[in-house]
Amino acid sequence: xxxxxxxxxxxxxxxxxxxxxxxxxxxxxxxxxxxxxxxxxxxxxxxxxxxxxxxxxxxxxxxxxxxxxxxxxxxxxxxxxxxxxxxxxxxxxxxxxxxxxxxxxxxxxxxxxxxxxxxxxxxxxxxxxxxxxxxxxxxxxxxxxxxxxxxxxxxxxxxxxxxxxxxxxxxxxxxxxxxxxxxxxxxxxxxxxxxxxxxxxxxxxxxxxxxxxxxxxxxxxxxxxxxx
Amino acid sequence: xxxxxxxxxxxxxxxxxxxxxxxxxxxxxxxxxxxxxxxxxxxxxxxxxxxxxxxxxxxxxxxxxxxxxxxxxxxxxxxxxxxxxxxxxxxxxxxxxxxxxxxxxxxxxxxxxxxxxxxxxxxxxxxxxxxxxxxxxxxxxxxxxxxxxxxxxxxxxxxxxxxxxxxxxxxxxxxxxxxxxxxxxxxxxxxxxxxxxxxxxxxxxxxxxxxxxxxxxxxxxxxxxxxxxxxxxxxxxxxxxxxxxxxx
Numbered sequence: 001x002x003x004x005x006x007x008x009x010x011x012x013x014x015x016x017x018x019x020x021x022x023x024x025x026x027x028x029x030x031x032x033x034x035x036x037x038x039x040x041x042x043x044x045x046x047x048x049x050x051x052x053x054x055x056x057x058x059x060x061x062x063x064x065x066x067x068x069x070x071x072x073x074x075x076x077x078x079x080x081x082x083x084x085x086x087x088x089x090x091x092x093x094x095x096x097x098x099x100x101x102x103x104x105x106x107x108x109x110x111x112x113x114x115x116x117x118x119x120x121x122x123x124x125x126x127x128x129x130x131x132x133x134x135x136x137x138x139x140x141x142x143x144x145x146x147x148x149x150x151x152x153x154x155x156x157x158x159x160x161x162x163x164x165x166x167x168x169x170x171x172x173x174x175x176x177x178x179x180x181x182x183x184x185x186x187x188x189x190x191x192x193x194x195x196x197x198x199x200x201x202x203x204x205x206x207x208x209x210x211x212x213x214x215x216x217x218x219x220x221x222x223x224x225x226x227x228x
Numbered sequence: 229x230x231x232x233x234x235x236x237x238x239x240x241x242x243x244x245x246x247x248x249x250x251x252x253x254x255x256x257x258x259x260x261x262x263x264x265x266x267x268x269x270x271x272x273x274x275x276x277x278x279x280x281x282x283x284x285x286x287x288x289x290x291x292x293x294x295x296x297x298x299x300x301x302x303x304x305x306x307x308x309x310x311x312x313x314x315x316x317x318x319x320x321x322x323x324x325x326x327x328x329x330x331x332x333x334x335x336x337x338x339x340x341x342x343x344x345x346x347x348x349x350x351x352x353x354x355x356x357x358x359x360x361x362x363x364x365x366x367x368x369x370x371x372x373x374x375x376x377x378x379x380x381x382x383x384x385x386x387x388x389x390x391x392x393x394x395x396x397x398x399x400x401x402x403x404x405x406x407x408x409x410x411x412x413x414x415x416x417x418x419x420x421x422x423x424x425x426x427x428x429x430x431x432x433x434x435x436x437x438x439x440x441x442x443x444x445x446x447x448x449x450x451x452x453x454x455x456x457x458x459x460x461x462x463x464x465x466x467x468x469x470x471x472x473x474x475x476x
Binding site: 154155158159162164168171172174175176178179182218221222225226228 | 310358362365366368369372373376377379382385386389390392393394397400
């Protein structure tokens with residue numbers, strides 16, 4: 001029997017579909033980004049505008065804001081598909097579920113992670129980040145935000161069937177985000193002292209590879225539970 | 229080879245078996261925790277450097293090591309429940325979770341009271357302490373995820389997946405004192421070589437660790453039996469049991 005479409009076709013069809021839907025609802029892209037920018041601007045107002053203080057807390061503030069923005073935007077990852085039933089069609093399709101899930105997560109990262117990485121240097125300027133930390137900031141965000149999307153998707157997949165999933169979601173995935181946060185901010189701190197930070201980057205990279213391999217299966221299993 | 233085990237997955241047999249095991253666990257737990265605590269808190273020699281406040285370790289170390297052991301037990305049961313679809317394993321995991329959370333909280337609180345006289349501070353943001361705090365959050369997340377599903381079969385599966393994902397934290401806690409330069413001292417108990425601790429202090433500590441394990445076992449059995457009854461309320465054997473107990 002003919003399989004219909006190849007894995008590659010299925011992957012890119014789903015990716016394209018998710019990107020198209022998001023581009024037609026531009027709020028989905030801009031709201032998390034605005035949230036990210038707003039949270040970062042709250043800190044200078046809250047802790048005072050002294051450049052030394054700000055440059056000390058800048059890596060942490062940017063990363064925590066990125067974490068929260070990613071978590072908030074994740075909530076919509078499966079929601080619409082779950083409500084209109086296309087998620088179940090995806091589960092029933094002959095294509096392997098982890099592959100489909102990976103396409104959705106990749107689409108989500110392109111829509112929320114990439115804009116966040118692009119806007120981060122601007123916010124770093126506002127927070128007086130040390131000049132030699134920009135490379136580390138961009139590198140950790142580039143490696144770290146996909147990990148956030150992948151890990152977060154597990155939590156979203158577990159809570160998608162629940163009515164009050166929002167608060168629960170933060171309880172489920174923020175503990176899993178902590179290692180990424182620790183290594184990312186310590187890499188940026190090390191770079192501001194002109195110390196080598198490739199070790200930190202290597203660990204974040206290892207997290208990315210590990211979650212890229214294992215998370216799609218966990219997300220798939222969670223979706224099967226949620227749509228039962 | 230493992231066929232004989234399968235018959236214990238039956239709720240009624242699991243209930244009866246855990247009922248038989250419970251007194252043994254309870255007795256051993258009372259005896260060991262009693263002996264270990266009294267020996268450790270009263271008779272063990274005073275530490276020449278840390279004075280009497282070092283005695284917190286007789287509670288702290290067992291609680292901390294059992295918080296990880298309980299997590300592994302929960303994740304293993306969840307894995308068995310998820311892979312072989314054995315409901316009793318799911319119930320066991322659900323029974324362990326709150327106990328693990330409480331024991332983790334005990335480890336954190338006793339650790340803080342140890343930190344105050346020794347390090348001069350209740351809390352430091354150090355690798356092991358943070359990882360133990362994350363463990364508490366994981367427990368709480370699993371408990372609330374389990375609680376938020378109406379259908380407990382689904383709830384157990386969802387919480388089980390989360391428990392298995394969270395296992396990644398356990399080696400981080402265990403080796404945090406070796407991987408990072410930490411304020412928390414490295415472990416002083418060695419299994420294969422001589423421990424870096426005098427035997428008069430080591431024995432009560434080991435007894436307490438074993439006792440805490442037995443205590444968690446006993447409380448888990450109580451909760452496991454309750455969980456079985458709660459999930460099988462409609463089964464005839466539960467109804468007969470209720471009738472025998474005098475429930476209308």
